[in-house]
Amino acid sequence: MYTAIYSRVSTGMQASEGTSLDAQVEICIRKARDMGLSEGMIKVYREEGFTGEDIDRPAMNDLRRDVTQxxxxxxxxxxxxxxTxxxxxxxxxxxxxxxxxxEIIFVDTEYRNTPEGQLFFNLMSSIAQYxxxxxKKRTVRGRLKAVEKEKKSCR
Structure with missing residues (x-):
């Protein structure tokens, strides 16, 4: 049996710079070591440049397949x-x-499989979706503003 580490960055720029993705993997491995787990029993799933709004992502699909197996x-x-x-x-x-x-373990927050833990986890998930x-709204607004500015400068 393996302990899985899942890391994800949304933008290609974050992935190419490696900042967030490598940092996520590193602190998850540190957490695994602190739990007494050997690195030989760790399987890392890295999601580079995929949004968290869709569960259909290559590394996530690999993780889900391995969980099922x-x-x-x-x-x-x-x-x-x-x-997600x-x-x-x-x-x-x-x-x-x-x-x-x-078993799900989060590095940055405590997770308990209790009614209260589930409530907190669901609230955090709702906030993440919000x-x-x-x-998305800000990105669209920013792009529209940039196009508007470009049109003004071309006149």
Missing amino acids: GIINRLIVTHPDRL RDLTDKLILCRELERSDV ELSLI
Whole structure:
């Protein structure tokens, strides 16, 4: 059985610079070591340049397949929003992990499989989905502003 580490960055720029992705993997490995786990039993899933709004991502699909095949018993992630920013996808993913008896461990936040823990986790997931909506809105607004500015300068 392996402990999985899942890391994700949304933009190609973050992925090419390696800043966030490598940092996520490093702190997850540190967490695994602190738990007494050997690096030989760790499998890393790196998602480079994929948004968290869609669960259909290459490394996520590999992780889900390995969970279904029973080779993963623990999952370490820096923060719940690295898994997904969509509440429905989070519920689906957590159900799959629970059915396969995979323990979820977050580095940046405490997670307890209790009614209160589930409530807090669902609230964080709802906030992550809201943040994604705001990011999209701001991005569209910024792009429209840039186009408007470009049109004015071409006159």
